[in-house]
Amino acid sequence: MSRNVELGFLAAAVFLGALGIGMVEFTQGNWLGAQVALTFVTFSLAFGSVHLALRAWAPNATPMVLPIAAFLAAIGFIEVYRIDSELAALQRWSFLAAGAGGALTLWLLRSSGVAVLRTYRYIFLAAAVVLLLLPLFPDSWIVHGATVNGSRLWVRLDLPLGGQELSFQPGELAKVFLTIFLASFLAERADAMATVSRRIGPLKIPEPRHLGPVLVAAFAAFGVLIYQRDLGASLLLFALFITMLYVATGRAFYVGTGLALVVLGGVVAYEMFDHVQTRVIAWVDPFSDFTGAGYQTVQGLFAMGSGSLTGSGIGLGRPDLIPAAATDFVFAAVAEELGLAGSIAVIAAYALLVTVGFGIALRARDRFRKYLAAGLSIVVGIQAALILAGVLRVFPITGITLPFMSYGGSSLLASMVIVALLTRISHEERS
Amino acid sequence: MPALFLNILKLLFLALLFLFLWQVALAVRAHLGTGPSTRSRRKASEMVVVRGDGATVSRVKLRGGGHTIGRSDDADVTIDDPYASEFHARVGYQDDKVLVQDLGSTNGTYVNGRRVGAPVSVAKGDTVQIGKTILEVR
Numbered sequence: 001m002s003r004n005v006e007l008g009f010l011a012a013a014v015f016l017g018a019l020g021i022g023m024v025e026f027t028q029g030n031w032l033g034a035q036v037a038l039t040f041v042t043f044s045l046a047f048g049s050v051h052l053a054l055r056a057w058a059p060n061a062t063p064m065v066l067p068i069a070a071f072l073a074a075i076g077f078i079e080v081y082r083i084d085s086e087l088a089a090l091q092r093w094s095f096l097a098a099g100a101g102g103a104l105t106l107w108l109l110r111s112s113g114v115a116v117l118r119t120y121r122y123i124f125l126a127a128a129v130v131l132l133l134l135p136l137f138p139d140s141w142i143v144h145g146a147t148v149n150g151s152r153l154w155v156r157l158d159l160p161l162g163g164q165e166l167s168f169q170p171g172e173l174a175k176v177f178l179t180i181f182l183a184s185f186l187a188e189r190a191d192a193m194a195t196v197s198r199r200i201g202p203l204k205i206p207e208p209r210h211l212g213p214v215l216v217a218a219f220a221a222f223g224v225l226i227y228q229r230d231l232g233a234s235l236l237l238f239a240l241f242i243t244m245l246y247v248a249t250g251r252a253f254y255v256g257t258g259l260a261l262v263v264l265g266g267v268v269a270y271e272m273f274d275h276v277q278t279r280v281i282a283w284v285d286p287f288s289d290f291t292g293a294g295y296q297t298v299q300g301l302f303a304m305g306s307g308s309l310t311g312s313g314i315g316l317g318r319p320d321l322i323p324a325a326a327t328d329f330v331f332a333a334v335a336e337e338l339g340l341a342g343s344i345a346v347i348a349a350y351a352l353l354v355t356v357g358f359g360i361a362l363r364a365r366d367r368f369r370k371y372l373a374a375g376l377s378i379v380v381g382i383q384a385a386l387i388l389a390g391v392l393r394v395f396p397i398t399g400i401t402l403p404f405m406s407y408g409g410s411s412l413l414a415s416m417v418i419v420a421l422l423t424r425i426s427h428e429e430r431s
Numbered sequence: 432m433p434a435l436f437l438n439i440l441k442l443l444f445l446a447l448l449f450l451f452l453w454q455v456a457l458a459v460r461a462h463l464g465t466g467p468s469t470r471s472r473r474k475a476s477e478m479v480v481v482r483g484d485g486a487t488v489s490r491v492k493l494r495g496g497g498h499t500i501g502r503s504d505d506a507d508v509t510i511d512d513p514y515a516s517e518f519h520a521r522v523g524y525q526d527d528k529v530l531v532q533d534l535g536s537t538n539g540t541y542v543n544g545r546r547v548g549a550p551v552s553v554a555k556g557d558t559v560q561i562g563k564t565i566l567e568v569r
Binding site: 005009012013016019020023026027062063064067068071075191192194195250251310311313314316338339341342345348349352355356359 | 437438440441442444445447448449451452454455456458459462463544560563565
């Protein structure tokens, strides 16, 4: 029953994707052809494989998660294809890989369920740390880091055959592993951490030793910022930790401490690192350095401004003028070609996805599943909010991908694994 | 003419996007509507002492006269918790409600994280904290 509803919505999302590609083709002067069919086949295979995996191994899961993911992926892919058709050809393979990754996750958890993840929590923590450290490996190693746009968050694997390179962003999977670890850690520690031991006026202060993990998380996030020069991952990991702590304990004190640490870290980082300064200046006054640091932000603003209420129409704008339009700034491309209406549709879809995720968390069977479902929803929500705020100039550009929509294989794979885990938790709660 | 056609096509596409989201939103609302509310309406009958990981340690059947809970061996329910007072709190039925009353303890009794002054009624799913021990109403 649930699965048939899901199939219907999925078919609609895939149809929307193919229709959009058809509109791009039409405006470029090509008549409907191979690209539309290829898109249709790719999406059907990628999301179809997860759908079939759900039918086989999580039949009772809520039908709403996968279609929303497919909807966002479809709009993102239309813009990626419209900006650069060669990137889109690569992105097709990423979709297939992500679909296989989602199905594989469901298969791995088919009999033991998500509870087994709890058993291996320290392995997940170790894996996350190793993944975060991978980009720092020196260039001479087989697996080594690479500096792209000033940030060292890519990893290249030099295969022995013919100097082929395979590159990926390990931080994307690390955030999923960290969420699993945090959920299991908090499932045991939350009560102790929620205990109020003293008060200062209206402030309820937990025991000082419970602040240890908060400080460790803050230092780890700061380390990512220093060694990988990656503002986005650093903020995402810290925000994930603080919000999960709040979900688990209900103590606003941790949020307050977290915000204070973010402000403190932000001021220190601004004073110490020129790449943070550049970002902040491009945020506060992008027009002061129109051709330099502020160029990307300004092009994004022009794109969104010219989009107006309903946009230029798919294939009729010039989103290709924005630097990194297919990755970080894909939202500006959507806003230009689909206007305010299309942008609201995208934001509404993220809001719905997070709502469904929290719905799963509210009714999950035990604390670990609750915290895991909430944490995974938070990861998607915060990541989308951070980069949307950056593009909209509400917050400095953080340079992370928009989940499901941006070009990028690692991000897609991680997002699909999140979908698989959420649906699996939902299945366990409903059966 | 093609400009008009493209405009109509664009608006049609946007309309389809919102139609999709509307249908999803309706389905999500229907899905969220049926939930734990049906479960929580059932009557509370016992309190269980839960460990940090959610496992049940021991049970207290609720009854009319009420139980005293505390560190003392003379309390109806003795808990081995250095943060609890000798006679810490009383729980039990009164007029079809489950009441929790703090018996002047040193560290206080917390219902869902809030310190209790006067006796308060609790429902299924609420947590009562005595010292470092967490009890859950089931």
